[in-house]
Amino acid sequence: MDGIIFLQWAFDAVLGLGLLWLAWRALNSSDLFKAIVLFIAFGLLMALAWVRLNASDVALAEAAIGAGLTGALLLAALARLETMTDQNVSGVSAHPAHPPSPTPAGSRFSRGLLILLLSASTAGMGYAVWSLPSYSTGLSMDVAAHLDSSGVSNPVTAVLLNFRSYDTLLEMIVLLLAVLGVWSLDGLPPQPEKPPATVLETLSRFLTPVFILVAAYLLWVGADAPGGAFQAGSVLGATGVLLLLSGWRPRARLMQWPLRLALTTGAGAFILLGLLTLLLEKQLLAYPVAQAGRMILLLESLATVSIAATLAILFLSVSSGHKMKTGKEEKE
Amino acid sequence: MTNAFLYAFAGIGLFVLGLHALVVHAHVLRKILAVNVMGSGVFLVLVALARRSGEATSDPVPHAMVITGIVVAVSATALALALMLKLAGKSGEAVLPGKHND
Numbered sequence: 069m070d071g072i073i074f075l076q077w078a079f080d081a082v083l084g085l086g087l088l089w090l091a092w093r094a095l096n097s098s099d100l101f102k103a104i105v106l107f108i109a110f111g112l113l114m115a116l117a118w119v120r121l122n123a124s125d126v127a128l129a130e131a132a133i134g135a136g137l138t139g140a141l142l143l144a145a146l147a148r149l150e151t152m153t154d155q156n157v158s159g160v161s162a163h164p165a166h167p168p169s170p171t172p173a174g175s176r177f178s179r180g181l182l183i184l185l186l187s188a189s190t191a192g193m194g195y196a197v198w199s200l201p202s203y204s205t206g207l208s209m210d211v212a213a214h215l216d217s218s219g220v221s222n223p224v225t226a227v228l229l230n231f232r233s234y235d236t237l238l239e240m241i242v243l244l245l246a247v248l249g250v251w252s253l254d255g256l257p258p259q260p261e262k263p264p265a266t267v268l269e270t271l272s273r274f275l276t277p278v279f280i281l282v283a284a285y286l287l288w289v290g291a292d293a294p295g296g297a298f299q300a301g302s303v304l305g306a307t308g309v310l311l312l313l314s315g316w317r318p319r320a321r322l323m324q325w326p327l328r329l330a331l332t333t334g335a336g337a338f339i340l341l342g343l344l345t346l347l348l349e350k351q352l353l354a355y356p357v358a359q360a361g362r363m364i365l366l367l368e369s370l371a372t373v374s375i376a377a378t379l380a381i382l383f384l385s386v387s388s389g390h391k392m393k394t395g396k397e398e399k400e
Numbered sequence: 401m402t403n404a405f406l407y408a409f410a411g412i413g414l415f416v417l418g419l420h421a422l423v424v425h426a427h428v429l430r431k432i433l434a435v436n437v438m439g440s441g442v443f444l445v446l447v448a449l450a451r452r453s454g455e456a457t458s459d460p461v462p463h464a465m466v467i468t469g470i471v472v473a474v475s476a477t478a479l480a481l482a483l484m485l486k487l488a489g490k491s492g493e494a495v496l497p498g499k500h501n502d
Contacts, residue, residue, distance in 0.1 A: 080403045084410035087444075091414050091437045095421035100429055107433055114440055121407060121451045122458045126443075129467045133474045138436065141474070145481040146429065152488050182423060186416050193412045197445065202402060204452045206459030223460035224467070232464060239468050246475035250482040298467050375471065382478035386485070 080120060087113050104142045111135030124294035125224040128286070132302035137379055140309050144387035148259050219360025220291040228296065229364045233353040236297075237342060240335035240371060243378040247331060250385045259388045264315040272314040279307040287372050291361065297368035301375025308380025312387070327377065334374025337367055404451035411444030428484040428494045432477060439473045 090113060094106035111134035118127035211223050211231065218226035228236055283304040290296030318327070341363065342353050349356065355363045418438030422431055443466045450459035488494040 076403060077406075080406050084406050084413075087410055088413045088417065091417050091440075095417060095425075095430065095434055095437060100427070103430070103433060107436070110437070110440070114444070117407060117410075117444065118447065121404065121447050123447050123450070123463050123466070126447060126463055126466050126470070129470045133470050134440070138474050138477055141478055141481060142429070142433070145485060148485055149429070149488055149494055152485065153493055182420070186420055189419070190412060190416045193415070194409065197405065197408045197412065197449070200449065200452075202405070202452060203454060204449075204459075206450055206453070207461045208453060208457055208459040211460050212457070223457070224463045227460050227464035228467065232461070235465065235468050239472060242472050243475050246479045249479045253482050253486045296467075298471055302471070378475065382475060386478055386481050 083113065083117055083120065087117065100146055101143075104139065104146060107142065108135055108139035111138065125222075125296065125299070128294055128299040129302060132299060132306055133379075136306050137302060137309065137383070140306075140313075141383055141386055144383065148387065151259060217357045217360070219355065219357070219362075219364050222290060222292055222294065222296070224294070225290050225296045225364070225368075228298075229367060230353075230355065230360060233338070233367075234342075236367075236371065237335070237338040237353070240338055240374060243375065244331060244335055247378055247381060247385075250382060261315070261388065264313065269314045272310045272316075276307055276311060279303055279310070283307070283372065283376070287368060290368065291365070297371040298375065300368075301372040302379060304372060304376030305379030305383075308376060309383045312380065312384055327381065330373050330377035331381065332374070334367075334371040337370040341367065402452065402454065404448045407448035407451075408445050411441045411446075411448060414438070414441030414444060416441075426495045428480075428487065428496060431496075432480045432484065435480070436473060436477060439469065443469055 087110065090106055090110040094103050094110055097103040097106060111130060114134055115127045115131040118124070118130055208223070211227060214231070215221065215223060215226055218230040220226050220229070283300040286295040286303060287297060287300035288295075290299070338353075345354050346352050415438050418434045418436075418441060421434035422438065425431060425434065446462040446466055447458075450462040453459065484494050487496075491497070
């Protein structure tokens with residue numbers, strides 16, 4: 069038994085140090101491409117840390133987003149940056165103008181001050197964590213006590229879609245704002261598109277149905293086990309990214325109101341249901357107990373569609389400079 | 401002290417590493433990476449502190465907040481990258497204007 073406990077400690081220590089080391093390397097690597105690849109590896113290790121901390125729901129989201137989608141976004145942006153600035157940012161001969169080493173402005177004094185401030189904040193935060201009681205159940209007892217009336221049996225889904233559903237409501241609005249922000253940055257030169265490799269094209273044909281199935285499973289199983297709208301939405305969004313990478317482009321007709329409907333349906337459903345419950349139950353998003361399960365499934369399905377559409381369209385905008393043009397906008 | 405505190409301290413370490421890189425590097429893409437690492441550090445502290453219950457189930461509220469946070473972080477990253485590309489399109493390089501022009 070002692071051996072197992074020792075092994076666990078050793079594993080946790082190695083994982084923690086590995087995270088710190090990868091983060092350091094990613095942040096200070098001379099080559100931007102290498103930095104991004106190290107950051108993706110960092111995301112994968114983070115997913116492992118979530119599993120060690122018994123947070124499988126978080127691990128699923130991290131594996132799909134932190135390691136997958138963020139990496140794809142960063143690499144796509146780097147590729148565009150290279151064509152735009154016409155300099156080999158990522159090549160072996162790193163761009164001479166901006167060495168990754170501390171910038172010249174950092175005189176000895178200001179660098180010393182920075183180290184001092186960082187050490188002070190590390191010590192402060194370390195003390196804050198150290199002084200916390202080493203045993204605490206937090207809100208888990210409260211959640212467990214009310215889980216029966218939430219309509220689902222996975223406590224994380226219950227918190228996300230019932231007890232604190234206004235978090236998710238606001239998050240859907242944040243996603244919408246991100247798309248609006250990206251779309252409003254007009255006037256970027258479009259990235260010349262390369263024909264996709266045959267292997268990628270064939271592979272994505274095979275993988276797309278599997279991914280859709282996985283997303284549907286994650287959405288459905290989220291009620292009782294790790295999974296849910298966020299995980300399903302990010303898997304579906306990653307499917308969209310894969311399709312976009314293999315050269316698929318949605319038809320222009322699809323890019324107008326159907327896309328907008330997909331982007332807004334999650335936030336819209338939340339707001340409508342919020343208003344409805346406000347009228348009937350006198351409280352925002354307080355579902356009637358008998359209907360809670362069905363309402364959560366409905367909200368989660370619509371949120372999945374919105375999250376997937378948002379993530380895929382963000383990737384499309386960052387990677388190829390696609391922007392929305394509808395007849396109405398052109399008239400304006 | 402449980403293993404959870406190990407991860408909480410690693411989280412603080414990540415936050416500080418990210419903060420350092422955010423201040424020191426001039427390239428915007430590096431700053432975006434730094435903010436992402438800082439966010440991961442915060443998430444790690446939150447989830448590690450939710451694990452203080454020992455053998456009992458973890459506190460699901462921080463888990464839910466972190467899942468929300470991960471999705472918000474990726475959309476904020478996309479917006480930041482779009483802003484960076486816009487900056488590079490206008491000024492020819494993805495570096496914030498300031499004293500560090502070398």
